[in-house]
Amino acid sequence: MELLDFYCQCENVLFMGNKILIDIQFKRNHLLQNGFDLTMSLYCGIACRRKSFWCFRLLSTYVTKTRYLFELKEDDDACKKAQQTGAFYLFHSLAPLLQKSGHQYQAPRHSLLELERLLAKFGQDTQRIEDSVLIGCSEQHEARFALDLVLNSSSSINASLQKSEMETELKGSFTKLRKALFQLNTKDASLLTTAQALLRWHDAHQFCSRSGQPTKKNMAGSKRVCPSNKIIYYPQMAPVVITLVSDGTRCLLARQSSFPKGMYSALAGFCDIGESMEEAVRREVAEEVGLEVETLQYSASQHWPFPNSSLMIACHATVKPGQTEIQVNLKELEAAGWFSHDEVATALRKNNPYTQQQNGTFWLPPKLAIAHQLIKEWVEKPSCSPLPA
Numbered sequence: 353m354e355l356l357d358f359y360c361q362c363e364n365v366l367f368m369g370n371k372i373l374i375d376i377q378f379k380r381n382h383l384l385q386n387g388f389d390l391t392m393s394l395y396c397g398i399a400c401r402r403k404s405f406w407c408f409r410l411l412s413t414y415v416t417k418t419r420y421l422f423e424l425k426e427d428d429d430a431c432k433k434a435q436q437t438g439a440f441y442l443f444h445s446l447a448p449l450l451q452k453s454g455h456q457y458q459a460p461r462h463s464l465l466e467l468e469r470l471l472a473k474f475g476q477d478t479q480r481i482e483d484s485v486l487i488g489c490s491e492q493h494e495a496r497f498a499l500d501l502v503l504n505s506s507s508s509i510n511a512s513l514q515k516s517e518m519e520t521e522l523k524g525s526f527t528k529l530r531k532a533l534f535q536l537n538t539k540d541a542s543l544l545t546t547a548q549a550l551l552r553w554h555d556a557h558q559f560c561s562r563s564g565q566p567t568k569k570n571m572a573g574s575k576r577v578c579p580s581n582k583i584i585y586y587p588q589m590a591p592v593v594i595t596l597v598s599d600g601t602r603c604l605l606a607r608q609s610s611f612p613k614g615m616y617s618a619l620a621g622f623c624d625i626g627e628s629m630e631e632a633v634r635r636e637v638a639e640e641v642g643l644e645v646e647t648l649q650y651s652a653s654q655h656w657p658f659p660n661s662s663l664m665i666a667c668h669a670t671v672k673p674g675q676t677e678i679q680v681n682l683k684e685l686e687a688a689g690w691f692s693h694d695e696v697a698t699a700l701r702k703n704n705p706y707t708q709q710q711n712g713t714f715w716l717p718p719k720l721a722i723a724h725q726l727i728k729e730w731v732e733k734p735s736c737s738p739l740p741a
């Protein structure tokens with residue numbers, strides 16, 4: 353980073369462990385002479401004044417990146433400035449622009465200059481760039497944004513007519529995220545699911561639910577404010593528990609009629625208001641398959657964009673070996689059953705939904721879904737000892 357170079361060149365700096373002491377007068381002069389941007393330097397370290405010294409603590413790349421993103425969310429001017437060096441992912445009615453290469457999809461990024469040129473070509477005002485949302489940044493602090501070319505656009509009817517022309521110009525196609533998600537690399541998949549969730553939230557929260565007035569998005573898109581009563585709206589996710597139930601030797605998998613043919617997954621359900629994660633797991637398992645959870649253990653969590661933003665909280669649970677008779681709630685599930693370790697391990701090994709959907713055999717959710725991780729964990733360590741529920 354620039355700041356580290358600056359320290360290395362600077363004779364008046366004392367290194368003390370991971371702290372750097374620098375004379376305040378020298379710093380001010382040096383900054384002026386070299387046209388250094390003080391706010392920029394703060395991304396790399398924390399500064400605090402100690403008597404006649406400034407004390408800098410260097411921060412890790414992850415921390416500086418996090419602090420930078422926080423600043424962009426809080427400060428509209430900083431965010432607008434970040435757009436100049438940032439990169440934009442494009443969407444059309446929540447479908448991301450993708451380019452196909454072989455079996456994989458790639459998500460192209462556009463600079464601000466390219467975006468301005470494209471908007472002019474599509475007959476849209478460059479003011480539309482203010483509808484974009486911040487979705488992350490690179491290690492080099494290059495901010496990433498997403499913009500939907502149709503949503504929130506006053507010229508939406510024209511824009512929707514031009515979709516195919518836009519695709520030709522952009523050398524890609526606007527592809528349903530559900531279709532493309534499992535053929536994207538993990539980084540793109542994560543950015544695009546965040547982007548889609550945030551763009552959808554803004555589209556659905558244009559008005560204040562108290563005053564009925566239009567709400568205004570901040571530059572980063574991390575909130576919306578009602579100008580008349582100052583109520584602030586933040587993007588929300590619904591907590592969902594997803595549980596892999598085991599009886600010690602087998603695990604319980606289920607399918608809904610809406611799942612692709614042959615796919616079985618762990619039990620999932622939205623948390624009710626006022627419930628803890630543990631209560632939601634016990635209730636969902638009882639509701640969906642009529643079993644009582646004896647022990648449970650948290651595994652991991654995942655943001656899931658479909659159909660709206662959810663925070664998937666994944667757990668392993670056990671039921672008593674003598675109490676394993678399933679009563680499927682047919683209002684919620686099409687089928688559920690116990691599967692042996694061998695059956696699940698075999699399905700996991702040859703897990704390729706694209707071929708299995710065709711031959712109709714039992715198959716499991718793809719790698720990117722947390723259900724897959726949960727099932728894989730159980731296959732690798734079926735006898736993990738969870739806590740009492």
Ligand SMILES: NC(=O)c1ccc[n+]([C@@H]2O[C@H](COP(=O)([O-])OP(=O)(O)OC[C@H]3O[C@@H](n4cnc5c(N)ncnc54)[C@H](O)[C@@H]3O)[C@@H](O)[C@H]2O)c1
Binds near residue numbers: 654
């Ligand atoms: N990422 C994964 O691996 C994975 C795996 C399985 C399910 N999921 C997701 O988990 C979610 C929940 O699973 P489910 O469908 O079995 O839930 P569920 O068992 O709670 O049943 C869905 C029903 O719950 C009600 N409901 C209560 N609160 C709701 C809310 N906030 N939003 C929508 N409906 C609500 C509705 O009546 C809805 O029909 C689904 O959206 C699914 O996409 C993700």
Ligand SMILES: [Mg+2]
Binds near residue numbers: 619620621640684
């Ligand atoms: Mg369910």
